[in-house]
Structures are given as structure tokens and as C-alpha cells.
Amino acid sequence: MLDERELAEMEKELAHYENKKAGCIGALKAVQKLRGWISDECLKDIAQHLGMTPDELDNVATFYSSIFRRPVGRHVIFICDSVSCYVVGYRELLRHLSYRLQIKPGQTTADGRFTLLPAACLGVCEKAPAVMIDEDVHGGLEPPEKVDEILERYK
């Protein structure tokens, strides 16, 4: 069941579109922001609200990389693996993060604190290498140990 706050956040998004279906990506993101991820049950509820079948909505949800159809940790780390970061230390940063957190891209730490995911260019190439944690971009992570202090801010 979607609660009142979730319904209200969804409606705010839908107001910008000509029909509910066109606003489905915004609706998914609005609910995900409150819940962390989109479970099957949640997907069904949103679909019903939008007048779509669950399959129709899942077809959209599974296409987009920042809609999570599986549980994620409290904080999601997107590590940019595109070319500008690659040439200035992406591999060292990935190795360091994987070692620090003891996870590979696609995995979540045992304590449920972080999920590590690969990301396409984050658009801060002048400050490569970079990660995005939740809604914050952190660049200039060379040497990779610079990320340690940043991780501490996300409990």
C-alpha cells in the first residue's frame, strides 16, 4: 500500500505531464526516494495508481539505471567508470573502494550501509575521478584514499 505522503509526492510529479503514464518515471523516482527501492508489490501499487499494468510499468522501470528493482543499501555509491575518469585513476579508486567496503560493483555491504554501482560519466570530468553518493558528487579522488573521509559522512 502506498501511504499518503507517497501518493502526494507522486501527484506532484504527475502534474507536469499530459497523462499519468507519461509521468511514470517521475512517479517511480518519487516513491523510490521515500522507500529506497521499488519492490514488486510497490510496483503493482504504483501501476494501479497510474492506470498501467504492472508489466507495462516494469518494462519502463527495468530500463532505467537509477530505478532500483532490488534492495540497495542506505547509501548508493555510483562510481564513474567512463573514459575521463579511467585515464586519471578510476581503477585505483575502484580497487580502493572495493577493498574498503569489501564489495564489488553491484553488491551491498553486509551492514546494509553502502551499495556500489558503476555509473556512466557523471559530467564532472574536470574533477575526475569522481563518485556520486546519494545526491552528492565528489570529485578529485586521487589518491583514492581521499574517499575515506567522505565515506564517514554517510552513516
Add this chain to the structure above:
Amino acid sequence: MDKKNQGKQKPLTGSFRTDGQPLELGEYEKTGGYEALRNALKSMSPKDVQEEVKASNLRGRGGAGFPTGQKWSFVPAAEGPLSRYVVANADEMEPGTFKDRILMENSPHMLIEGMALAAYAVGAQQAYIFLRGEYVRSSRVIAKALAQAYEKNYLGENIFGSGFSLQMHLHLSAGRYICGEETGLLNSLEGKRAIPRVKPPYPQVSGFMGRPTVVNNVETLCNVPHIIRNGAEWFKDLSLSEGGGTKLYGVSGRVKRPGAWELPMGTTIREILEEHAGGMLEGYRLRGLLPGGASTEFLLEEHLDMPMDFDSLQEAGSRMGTGTMVIMDDRTCPVGMQLSLQTFFARESCGWCTPCREGLPWVVHMLNAIEEGQGEMEDIDLLLEQARLLAPGHTFCALAPGAAEPLGSGVKYFREDFERHISEKRCPWGQNR
């Protein structure tokens, strides 16, 4: 023609605040902001606006370089009350590219005014800013600017008492590079998977919701207020090349000062790299560069004196693309860099057409094997064959041809590095580089 101011005029970035904060509406107006919209609505017809932009030789800054005025002219003449749309393509995801973010974060009203002028020129009453979801700061800055513009009635009903009305919305995307392809973008805006559409019909005839739609890049739209305010001739004089205006060029990689600079269109690669980016960092040597993002062909040191503009780079077999270059230094493994590029394209393929969906993962597989020291000499020619098979005409959209550009040129220019990986059965740069 008086060109003495050339290189000094920076219409896009010259008014930016020095503290990195966005220009508030009042500050933007003090630099002449919204004058162009006010004057156009008062004393120019939509056709006049189109003609001025056409005469300015403004070419699309998203990468393809299509003449903007011409693009607008394909929208059929207004008939009745049915809606038309203008969409800003703010889905900046071309690896190595960060210019539109700079414009949006620093001068959001310039984009809004450019979109309003575009909407007036093509008779649109609805506009969307299609922004990539990762640009959280841009989204906050734009949302605030939109609210300010509505409050002053620079957006909304009956703008400047002219009878022209425009509603503008901010759409935050949810990832995927293919959303930057304009028809994939339109499907995404309709709440669908971002699969490209068959063209024709072109969006100008049948776009968002099947209605006439113009999709323009952020930097393109940001130029429009300046063209309308100062005229097409002024705009052409800003440039050293045929295409008018300035360009926001960028450099990333092992250079002294990675960043972006607004310079006359047609500035040479050497000037951008050596004067503005400060040249290579100590201990690094230039081996090659991607001139305009990941989907452009590699260039070498011998190409440094070429002007960065659409036509010159096309003659050299590459493309200006987004004008933001990525530098390959001598400590970067060309196979590893290629693997990074192709991994991106393979992952971002929408899966709709077979050559792209199947071909790109195969390329990644071969590059991985070569990088791991398990490649075979035949693989090199197979990679070149893939680059040919993924070229324009073989695929549904430009994604795979974009991947083929650095692939074909990279293998050609750095073939001996590929051969060394295979003959030595290891990456000569070792695990770390």
C-alpha cells in the same frame, strides 16, 4: 568587418558570478537578460526570429552540428490550437562532456530565455527541460529559476502582454545514455523505454505525443537570446570559422588545468590544450585525444593545429562532437582505455537493434581478452571489422556508430600496442595502469 573584439566576447559565460553561484533573475536582467524575449515578443514575428537564427549560422552544440534555424523551419506552419513542443536536451551523458552542466548551474535563466524564444519561433506553448537525473545541483538551480520566471510572468500566460503563453516543465531523467538521442528522449518523456524511433517522420513533424517538437541542446538554446539581442552578423563575427558564435570547449585527462573555456568557434586544438588547459602534466606525454567526447575518432599530435569546428574536424576524419576533449597520455594503456570506452557503449545500448546489442558486447569481450593477455592476432582485424559493421547505415541510431569511431581509429593509430599485448600475453602497462 570589425573583428577586434574577437576572443574577448564571451556571451555565454562572461556574465557568470565569480563565486560559482547561479545568476539570480535580477542579476541576469542587469546583464541584458530577457531583453531579447521582450523585444522579440513586441516587435518580431516568429518567422523573424527563425530567420535571424538561420542567418547567424548557429549549429547544434549537442554534437551533430545541424543548423538550428533550419531545424526550426521544418516545423509545419501553425494550424489551429493543437500543441507543439520545445524540448531542451539537458541529458548530458557523453563521456568527457560537462559543458551544459556549467551553463545550467551558472546561468539558468539564459536557458529559459533561449527556450522561450525557440518556443515563440516555432509556435510552441509547452516546453520541457529533459535533465539527466544525476545533475542534482542543476535541477535545484533550474527549479528555482523557473519559479522566479513564472512569478515575473516571463513564463506562463500572456508573457509581456504579447498574447504569447508558454508553460515550461523540468523533467528529471533516470539514467541511460540513449535518452540523449532525440527520439529516444521523446519516448522517455512519454514515460516509455528510451528506444529510438524510426526517422522520418522527424520530431519537428511528429515528436512528443505525436505533435511537432523541436529538440535542441542546452548550449545551442543558450546562444539564442544573444543572437536575437545582438543580431546574426555580430554572432557570426564571434567565430573564426563558418559556423557562428563561440564554443564552450573543455579538456579532461592528465593536463595541468582540466576545465572548460568559452572561445571563438574554430580555435585550434593546440591553443585549447596548451594555453587554456596549460599543457600536459609534468611526466606525461600526449599520445592522442578524443576531440569531442567518447563517440569521436581519436586524433594525434599531428592534428593539434586543426581548428575545432564542425567542418575542419570532419575533413580530418573525426568530429567536433561536444567540443570537450579527452586526452590520452603515454602512461595510459590504449587497450584499457578502449575497453573503458566500449564497456560504456555496450552497457548503454538500448538493445533494440542487433548489431549494437550483440556487436558491442563482443567487442568488449575481445578487448578484455587482449587486455588480460589472452588475445590472438586475428582479434585485431576482427575489431576493425566490427568497427566497419557498426558504422552508420548498419544500425538503427547513432549509438553504435559512435562506438565505432574511437574503436576503428584507436586500433588503427595504436595497433602496435594491441600487438604487444597479444605477443607478450600481458598488458605492458601492468595491472596498475
